[in-house]
Amino acid sequence: MAAAHNELQVVAAIIMREHEVLACRRNPDKTFGGKWEFPGGKLEPGESLREALVREIHEELDVLIEVGDELTSDVTTTDGLVIKLTCFRASLKARAPERSTDHDALTWVSISSLPGLDWAPADWPAVRVLQSTEAAN
Numbered sequence: 001m002a003a004a005h006n007e008l009q010v011v012a013a014i015i016m017r018e019h020e021v022l023a024c025r026r027n028p029d030k031t032f033g034g035k036w037e038f039p040g041g042k043l044e045p046g047e048s049l050r051e052a053l054v055r056e057i058h059e060e061l062d063v064l065i066e067v068g069d070e071l072t073s074d075v076t077t078t079d080g081l082v083i084k085l086t087c088f089r090a091s092l093k094a095r096a097p098e099r100s101t102d103h104d105a106l107t108w109v110s111i112s113s114l115p116g117l118d119w120a121p122a123d124w125p126a127v128r129v130l131q132s133t134e135a136a137n
C-alpha cells in the first residue's frame with residue numbers, strides 16, 4: 001500500500017554489543033526531546049532504507065555500521081506526526097560511538113532493562129519485539 005502523504009519514513013539501528021543495545025537520548029531542543037530512541041533518522045530522496053541508516057549513523061555518531069536484518073516496521077501516530085519507523089539490526093564495524101550531534105546521552109542497555117527507559121512513542125513496538133525475541137531464546 002502507498003504511504004500516506006504525511007507519513008514520515010524514519011530508519012533506526014538496533015546496534016548490539018555483546019548482549020547490550022545502544023540507546024540514545026534526544027537533545028532537549030528536538031522533537032521528543034529527552035526521550036530515548038534507537039539512533040537513525042529520516043530518508044533523503046533517492047536513498048534506500050539501508051543507505052539512509054548508514055549515512056545517519058555516520059553523521060550523528062561518527063561511526064560505521066554493518067546493517068543486518070530488518071527487525072520491525074511500525075506506523076505510530078503521535079504529537080500530530082505519522083511516523084513509520086523501520087528498525088534494522090546492526091553492528092559496529094570498528095570503534096564504539098562516544099558522542100552524538102543529536103543526543104545528550106548514549107548508553108548500552110541489556111534487553112531486559114530496555115522498558116525502564118522513557119522511549120519515544122514510535123520505538124515501543126521495537127522494544128517489545130526485542131524483548132519477545134530474547135524471551136524465546
Ligand SMILES: Nc1nc2c([nH]c(=O)n2[C@H]2C[C@H](O)[C@@H](COP(=O)(O)OP(=O)(O)OP(=O)(O)O)O2)c(=O)[nH]1
Pocket residue numbers: 008010011012030031032037038039040041042083085102120121122123
Ligand atoms: N532517529 C530516530 N527518530 C525517531 C525515532 N523514533 C521517533 O519517533 N523518531 C522521530 C523523531 C523525529 O521526528 C524523526 C526522526 O528524524 P531525525 O532524527 O532525523 O530528526 P531531525 O534531526 O530531523 O529532528 P527534528 O527536526 O525532527 O527534531 O522521527 C528513532 O528511534 N530514531
